[in-house]
Amino acid sequence: MTTTRHPDARPSVSDPTGPPGAGRRVVAELLDLALLALPLTVGALLVDTLADADGGGQTDRVVFGGTAVLIALGILVWNRGHREGHTGASLGKHWTGLITRDRDTGHPVGTRRALLRRGTDVVTTRTAAHDHFTPLPPDTGVAALRRRRLLGLAALTVLLMLVLLASVAVGARPMSFAEVYHALIVNDGAETDIIVHSLRIPRTLLALLVGIALGVAGALIQGHTRNPLADAGLLGINAGAAFLVVLSIYLFGLSTPAQYLWFAFAGALTASVVVFGFASIGGGKSNPLSLALAGAAVAFFLQAMTQTIVLLDQTSLDGYRFWVVGSVAGRGMEVLWQVLPFLLAGTVVALASTPALNVLSLGEDVARSLGTNIVATRVVGIAALTVLTGAATAACGPIAFVGLIVPHIARAVTGPDYRWLVPYAGLLGGVLLVLADVVGRIVVRPGELQVGIVLALIGAPFFIALVRRRKLVSL
Template sequence: MTGPPTTARRVVAELLDLALLAIPLVIGALLVDTLGDANGGGQTDRVVFGGAALAATAGLLLWNRGRREGRTGASLGKTWTDLITRDPDTGAPVGPRRALLRRRTEVVMARTADDDGFTPLPADTSVAGIRRRRLLGLLTLAVMLVLVLLASVAIGARPMTFTEVFHALLVNDGAETDVIIHSLRIPRTLLGLLVGIALGVAGALIQGHTRNPLADAGLLGINAGAALFVVLSIYLLGTSTPAEYLWFAFAGSLFASVVVFGFASIGNGGSSPLSLALAGAAVAFFLQAMIQTVVLLDQTSLDGYRFWVVGSVAGRGMDVLWQVLPFIVVGLVIALASTPGLNVLSLGEDVARSLGTNIVLTRVIGIAVITILTGAATAACGPIAFVGLIVPHIARAITGPDYRWLVPYAGLLGGVLLVLADVIGRIVVRPGELQVGIVLALVGAPFFIALVRRRKLVSL
């Protein structure tokens, strides 16, 4: 269709764009209303979630009406109605600022723009441009992480004002709110951050070493190994708290990784991505069968297993944090140091071998790091799904395939996602709490389905 667009078409496009902006506003308004004083909410809760809704709305506006329409000529609403915004004199894209401010622009049909040679602005693919976008992304993630951490400290079952929160953080003279924040919320927040970073980095490494876009900790049997050893410790030794069975879970993760890597290496002198996936699936199924056998024999083991397997950062103190901290720090350092070798390995084993890379050594180091990070995180909080699965895809969409940038991005994204999910779990079923593993499953499952369909990962 050519010619000037009808008024009705333009109105529909604007309404669609406004509807997109209304989504976070409506969700934020519902949350603020739900968090009223009568429902156990507090001032801090309402300000945090109301501010988050406004920030999300502003971000959507800048992306859709500014960057997207300014560079490609079409916001989402205009894309759905076949309209293009362009410069009335040159017929070229107007840029983000002019698109956002609606200065000296005209709207035409997409067919008309194509006939006149309209071309979207190309992305800056220079080395300086890519580095600038990546650094800006890291800065944005760091700011988001700080805000999420503050929200985690401020929001909980006991409503608090900003005055009480800052008093606890800056003064801490032993008041009731000071004790709650320092003994419960700060350890929980720090553990959630540490576990989220570990799972995000481990997920990126797992997908890189197995070259499987659907890989996570469960693929290598790590979660199943940790779960089996936890169940056995409850059944045989009577352990009952996270601090008591933490080391058993970590030992189970190590055991599963060694067995999987050993089976994957039999016969060809080294493990391949396919043999790792097959060995991991086989070992995981066997270990799950052993777990079911034990929990069916003993009710106490079943109760303890149900508490641990759901995945939660609640009920863990600083003692658990200090026990897993050295392992995660060492794992993160080795992970960052191994990213150049993983970049070479991603080119294919033949190319990597021709460039002088020791494939077996690189893969052994990678599996060891994955085991340390995932094992420590799983031992501390139980198996938490979807962080290691989703986060690497989001990071890869921002940074590209360079693991020197992908791994830090995955770590920060994992920390933000897990702490945010924990905060959401504290308010959705007040006065109770929803464990972080359940929140991530509810949010992560539909998100990952959409991601798979959009990126066509199933065909890989």
């Protein structure tokens, strides 16, 4: 004998299939709208502070207002489309215990139908569990992974173009779109043409190349040391560059980045060679642990020597403070042309070493059984990241967090395949560094905030979140 429930009857307390209350659905919608309102509110505040009366310009307002709108659209597609369409719950619905499903079949609806709200039904998580609701499993096939990687590269390329245009258009001197177009296309020597070609384009290109170099170097060093918290400072590269910069200022009275660039580069290379040599003492070969220990020891020693010179000489202190903060401002095409060959050579070697690094990530015993020369692979990889980081540090000073952050973001899209991870990390590094430079020109206008400080403000919360994760990315 079966019993039926009258349609108008209220479900009992133990009945898990009751509909969600209206208040619960309203709260979920408000939470999702709050996520969209956050970037739009920040963008509106930025646009308001960039009024003409406050020293802003048309281009500044369009760039930052448009960025806020794009971020909000991205959150909408990810949260209300992809997440809700595949798992059944946006963040708001997840926090309030609700599930969106197909009205007829009870299955997930997919991204497009979740965005359009077509044929959907909202139930409680208890109802969904009672009806055996199952989220859509991620597509882990080879074709899907390749499609996701290619789409990511295309999106990164478009984003990079937009960021580069913003870097040329935004600055302490407000410009209109007509002035930017005139400077890029006509260039007849007007004031804005000179600003764009003599100041903004060189620093934009330098920020792009240095960001690519630091991103690629970060991916390499995390792969070779198998340490998800590793960056260039782990091998003492930054400390070696800083020591010879201070020494050149103290002994030779050098005062500009173009003058002490080669000293910084020599210091970075020397520190890397010393670290690699110390790591190889004893067993005759280096390993991730010995590299980390030797790098820490050399870095602490060089930092102590640098501080000694800085305390002895006020001129060295002033020059060191200007260099150590990390900046792409004040570097002309002369600096760019000097470091360009090293950045290009290091990038080519890094890309060529990615297949061997993939094999090495399987473990030294497996790599050796497959015929990989582990010592040669490590030497080539560390040489590439040393050249990249040394040239970048020599040109702009030590810039932290780029080599730490971007490999983790790239790995979330590409997986552990270094043939894709290294190019992704390079593009992400370029985008991040150029974007940080643009932000630094606006936040303390009419002055500028150095890119190293902006990246520290961005990177510190990311680093804390990374350390607090229960399970770090396995390398």
